[in-house]
Amino acid sequence: MPEQVALVPAEDVATWDETVDVVVVGYGIAGACAALEAQRAGADVLVVDRAGGPGGSSIVSSGIFYLGGGTALQRDLGHEDDPEEMYKFLLSSTNAPDASIVRRYCLGSPEHFDWLEAQGVPFERSYFGGKSVVLTSTTGLFSTGNEKAWPFREIARPAPRGHKVAGEGEHAGAVGMQAILATCQAEDLPAMSDTRVTALVAGGDGGIIGVRARRDGADVHLRAGRGVVLGTGGFNFDPGMLAEHVPSLAATSEPLGVPGNDGSGIVLGVSAGASTQSMGGIIATGSFYPPSGLIKGVLVNLRGERFVAEDAYHGRTAGFIMEQPEQRAFLVVDAATFAYPKITAHRHTLVDGWETVEEMERALGMPAGALVATLAAYNEHAASGEDPQFMKHPDWVVPLTNGPWAAFDVSFDTSSYLFMTLGGLRTDADARVLTTRGRPVPGLYAAGACASTIAQDGKGYASGLSLGPGSFFGRVAGRHVAHRQPA
Amino acid sequence: MPEQVALVPAEDVATWDETVDVVVVGYGIAGACAALEAQRAGADVLVVDRAGGPGGSSIVSSGIFYLGGGTALQRDLGHEDDPEEMYKFLLSSTNAPDASIVRRYCLGSPEHFDWLEAQGVPFERSYFGGKSVVLTSTTGLFSTGNEKAWPFREIARPAPRGHKVAGEGEHAGAVGMQAILATCQAEDLPAMSDTRVTALVAGGDGGIIGVRARRDGADVHLRAGRGVVLGTGGFNFDPGMLAEHVPSLAATSEPLGVPGNDGSGIVLGVSAGASTQSMGGIIATGSFYPPSGLIKGVLVNLRGERFVAEDAYHGRTAGFIMEQPEQRAFLVVDAATFAYPKITAHRHTLVDGWETVEEMERALGMPAGALVATLAAYNEHAASGEDPQFMKHPDWVVPLTNGPWAAFDVSFDTSSYLFMTLGGLRTDADARVLTTRGRPVPGLYAAGACASTIAQDGKGYASGLSLGPGSFFGRVAGRHVAHRQPA
Numbered sequence: 001m002p003e004q005v006a007l008v009p010a011e012d013v014a015t016w017d018e019t020v021d022v023v024v025v026g027y028g029i030a031g032a033c034a035a036l037e038a039q040r041a042g043a044d045v046l047v048v049d050r051a052g053g054p055g056g057s058s059i060v061s062s063g064i065f066y067l068g069g070g071t072a073l074q075r076d077l078g079h080e081d082d083p084e085e086m087y088k089f090l091l092s093s094t095n096a097p098d099a100s101i102v103r104r105y106c107l108g109s110p111e112h113f114d115w116l117e118a119q120g121v122p123f124e125r126s127y128f129g130g131k132s133v134v135l136t137s138t139t140g141l142f143s144t145g146n147e148k149a150w151p152f153r154e155i156a157r158p159a160p161r162g163h164k165v166a167g168e169g170e171h172a173g174a175v176g177m178q179a180i181l182a183t184c185q186a187e188d189l190p191a192m193s194d195t196r197v198t199a200l201v202a203g204g205d206g207g208i209i210g211v212r213a214r215r216d217g218a219d220v221h222l223r224a225g226r227g228v229v230l231g232t233g234g235f236n237f238d239p240g241m242l243a244e245h246v247p248s249l250a251a252t253s254e255p256l257g258v259p260g261n262d263g264s265g266i267v268l269g270v271s272a273g274a275s276t277q278s279m280g281g282i283i284a285t286g287s288f289y290p291p292s293g294l295i296k297g298v299l300v301n302l303r304g305e306r307f308v309a310e311d312a313y314h315g316r317t318a319g320f321i322m323e324q325p326e327q328r329a330f331l332v333v334d335a336a337t338f339a340y341p342k343i344t345a346h347r348h349t350l351v352d353g354w355e356t357v358e359e360m361e362r363a364l365g366m367p368a369g370a371l372v373a374t375l376a377a378y379n380e381h382a383a384s385g386e387d388p389q390f391m392k393h394p395d396w397v398v399p400l401t402n403g404p405w406a407a408f409d410v411s412f413d414t415s416s417y418l419f420m421t422l423g424g425l426r427t428d429a430d431a432r433v434l435t436t437r438g439r440p441v442p443g444l445y446a447a448g449a450c451a452s453t454i455a456q457d458g459k460g461y462a463s464g465l466s467l468g469p470g471s472f473f474g475r476v477a478g479r480h481v482a483h484r485q486p487a
Numbered sequence: 488m489p490e491q492v493a494l495v496p497a498e499d500v501a502t503w504d505e506t507v508d509v510v511v512v513g514y515g516i517a518g519a520c521a522a523l524e525a526q527r528a529g530a531d532v533l534v535v536d537r538a539g540g541p542g543g544s545s546i547v548s549s550g551i552f553y554l555g556g557g558t559a560l561q562r563d564l565g566h567e568d569d570p571e572e573m574y575k576f577l578l579s580s581t582n583a584p585d586a587s588i589v590r591r592y593c594l595g596s597p598e599h600f601d602w603l604e605a606q607g608v609p610f611e612r613s614y615f616g617g618k619s620v621v622l623t624s625t626t627g628l629f630s631t632g633n634e635k636a637w638p639f640r641e642i643a644r645p646a647p648r649g650h651k652v653a654g655e656g657e658h659a660g661a662v663g664m665q666a667i668l669a670t671c672q673a674e675d676l677p678a679m680s681d682t683r684v685t686a687l688v689a690g691g692d693g694g695i696i697g698v699r700a701r702r703d704g705a706d707v708h709l710r711a712g713r714g715v716v717l718g719t720g721g722f723n724f725d726p727g728m729l730a731e732h733v734p735s736l737a738a739t740s741e742p743l744g745v746p747g748n749d750g751s752g753i754v755l756g757v758s759a760g761a762s763t764q765s766m767g768g769i770i771a772t773g774s775f776y777p778p779s780g781l782i783k784g785v786l787v788n789l790r791g792e793r794f795v796a797e798d799a800y801h802g803r804t805a806g807f808i809m810e811q812p813e814q815r816a817f818l819v820v821d822a823a824t825f826a827y828p829k830i831t832a833h834r835h836t837l838v839d840g841w842e843t844v845e846e847m848e849r850a851l852g853m854p855a856g857a858l859v860a861t862l863a864a865y866n867e868h869a870a871s872g873e874d875p876q877f878m879k880h881p882d883w884v885v886p887l888t889n890g891p892w893a894a895f896d897v898s899f900d901t902s903s904y905l906f907m908t909l910g911g912l913r914t915d916a917d918a919r920v921l922t923t924r925g926r927p928v929p930g931l932y933a934a935g936a937c938a939s940t941i942a943q944d945g946k947g948y949a950s951g952l953s954l955g956p957g958s959f960f961g962r963v964a965g966r967h968v969a970h971r972q973p974a
Contacts (some may be wrong), residue, residue, distance in 0.1 A: 041693070088878070098810075099794055099795075100792050103876065111502055151638070151641075154638075157702040302925070303915070326926070336731070389590065428790075437813045438811060438813050439813070
């Protein structure tokens with residue numbers, strides 16, 4: 001996407017090729033949910049997507065929705081939760097700038113789960129109690145965040161909130177998205193593919209009244225009487241925006257999503273005076289577990305120092321690894337804790353095995369005595385199951401004492417971390433896009449990865465904080481825009 | 488300060504005007520502590536400062552050191568604390584990227600207090616238990632952070648850690664700084680005033696071996712055999728750097744410190760390949776209390792919504808106010824909680840008084856019913872002393888029910904907030920300046936407000952996190968550089 005696009009004044013539009021109430025840009029889950037709700041509220045809706053078909057990046061996702069507060073799935077499986085605990089966890093762990101967005105999401109979360117099921121998204125009544133990153137089975141519920149990691153376990157009662165679509169493999173999101181698209185089709189939702197929005201059209205008051213799009217090699221103009229909803233995804237695939245906003249990415253970092261995630265919605269919003277938020281925030285994932293026993297090892301940097309609790313959510317761990325010297329880190333295990341990481345895609349290679357810690361620290365290029373001191377300090381407290389330095393949960397704290405020793409290279413630039421961008425348009429709890437002064441841009445809404453709502457960075461992310469808020473605030477946007485008075 | 492300066496290659500220096508082991512740039516508390524420790528470790532030291540005399544911004548500060556872990560002052564006054572609780576608090580509240588820096592500070596904090604007293608800095612054995620921002624009395628110990636605010640009170644046992652120099656008025660820092668300067672003088676510490684460092688000089692390996700400075704209208708070159716310590720302060724007074732890094736400042740924001748705080752040390756460090764950290768972070772202060780009873784009111788934004796617990800540390804509150812629509816906020820009180828804020832310098836004016844909440848929300852330009860709903864929700868839980876939305880401490884939670892109502896305008900751009908910049912050079916726990924790859928720049932150290940160590944932004948700041956770490960890591964730098972092998 002070009003860095004800047006111009007806002008088109010209404011008087012420059014000679015003819016409107018189509019006139020509807022609501023134009024939805026992007027046919028991923030945010031756009032689909034917005035369109036469904038707007039049409040059900042009585043609005044004439046048109047969804048446009050630049051790709052040859054619908055689905056966006058949602059259709060290649062792992063299909064996890066972060067939901068809670070006592071959803072039907074949580075209740076059916078006997079897991080207690082309530083919106084207040086979920087709110088306290090998200091408020092403190094994500095540092096979301098707008099608490100009203102977090103509150104709206106937590107209070108609406110149980111109903112949103114019911115709604116997803118009503119659209120045909122399948123969730124199996126089964127629970128996985130271990131520590132995992134993605135599930136390739138159809139299991140429905142597991143923990144996907146920092147709930148049990150310190151300090152969050154002291155702030156809010158942990159509950160499993162990863163609600164996973166009952167699909168097999170790594171892209172169960174397809175099963176969920178196909179269900180939603182089938183609902184859209186059953187309700188005759190009008191949509192245009194191969195249509196790329198290139199500019200927003202503004203009325204005299206600066207409010208958004210339509211879009212200009214490129215279709216079949218020509219410009220078309222689509223009038224949106226009530227407003228435009230952006231659901232265009234993040235900017236994972238835009239080298240220019242990544243270089244500007246996320247300079248810490250490594251050459252080996254691999255974007256999740258689809259090539260259409262080039263930040264177009266963000267650039268369009270900015271053309272209308274929108275402000276952006278947390279543009280440097282990404283969630284990077286390159287977990288060293290499963291097997292979860294590896295969490296009993298210690299993560300150290302090139303100085304031989306620990307820097308994060310090893311039982312943190314893998315995105316939090318990655319956030320810290322990116323800040324270490326040379327973005328390098330090693331997982332150190334002794335003979336009793338040794339195992340190979342099972343996710344081979346991340347290429348966390350075994351550096352070597354050594355008889356002594358002294359040999360290991362020398363081979364890893366650490367200062368003499370540094371790793372020896374780190375392990376001595378760790379073991380001193382581990383003997384009583386404690387980790388005063390990073391408060392790793394006692395479940396994962398055992399002394400590491402017996403060689404041979406081994407180290408896996410989990411560095412940011414030698415491993416292969418997958419990432420998603422989290423920055424985007426600033427919105428309010430009604431999914432309205434906000435200006436730099438914090439006022440809504442009339443007629444402009446955003447949801448999904450082009451908007452910044454709850455998660456701001458990898459340290460505070462939890463799996464499912466993309467599909468969850470994306471679908472939820474898509475619905476919020478659809479309902480709000482449908483009831484908006486035309487300018 | 489110009490945005491960029493060039494690094495001078497050693498071969499461009501024809502003559503060295505002075506040759507010492509250690510050049511310290513800036514004679515505030517960080518520089519003074521570095522110089523004292525380096526000289527005591529046997530190094531030949533020279534301190535240079537651009538101003539006409541020593542003191543820097545430390546000499547106009549309020550004289551608070553954030554210290555704990557069981558200092559003599561805490562112990563003498565019967566306040567229990569230990570380094571682990573202090574560490575847990577700072578680690579979680581500041582989100583400091585490098586835990587080893589936080590750890591070093593907390594473990595060393597009791598000894599550092601003793602050291603400050605040994606240099607002649609006076610601390611009175613007296614305690615203030617109320618909620619205050621600055622103390623104008625000589626009282627020695629009070630709480631100056633978010634220790635009792637949620638969620639931090641659940642993460643670590645609160646303790647008062649604001650150690651205030653026994654001086655009267657708003658600038659007690661002068662009493663502390665003068666004591667340290669008297670010690671410097673007693674130990675014949677060599678210093679040059681009116682000497683502005685304009686460039687660093689690098690040897691063949693990129694390591695720093697000296698500085699170029701402007702003195703009496705001519706360039707002088709000062710050779711530093713072991714290294715250079717930067718202690719030049721923040722960039723509060725540099726309009727260009729503020730515009731680039733802290734665009735959210737208001738025209739009414741007023742910098743704390745001295746005009747020499749123009750970011751020169753940061754620019755010098757960057758010329759040597761240093762990386763910077765949290766350059767957008769500031770602590771802004773514009774407290775609406777004392778009197779502390781005002782904390783029983785509610786803070787709302789232009790949408791009529793609350794956005795932060797009213798009992799948060801004032802810098803945390805300001806951090807949230809800056810993010811609200813139009814950076815505007817109001818403190819709303821009823822007849823029972825009404826009082827005028829006592830710090831008139833912040834210009835939190837009384838907007839008006841009203842008989843009903845409906846009149847008030849209309850007069851404040853809020854959506855109809857918004858503030859009514861906010862107060863109804865607040866009062867529902869306040870009746871039982873609870874605040875489930877922001878977990879304000881029960882001490883400050885009472886229902887607000889009886890008019891007449893009043894609102895004080897605490898907006899960022901109509902009040903007068905005082906600020907300090909928190910971003911600066913990235914360093915390690917030895918106060919060595921780090922490159923973008925996280926490796927030390929040989930021979931270059933930084934401490935004080937030109938370095939980023941513990942506090943990253945106003946939301947996680949506590950009063951005393953400038954003088955405290957500034958003096959502590961100044962000492963660390965001085966000891967480390969004194970023992971460094973010359974290149």
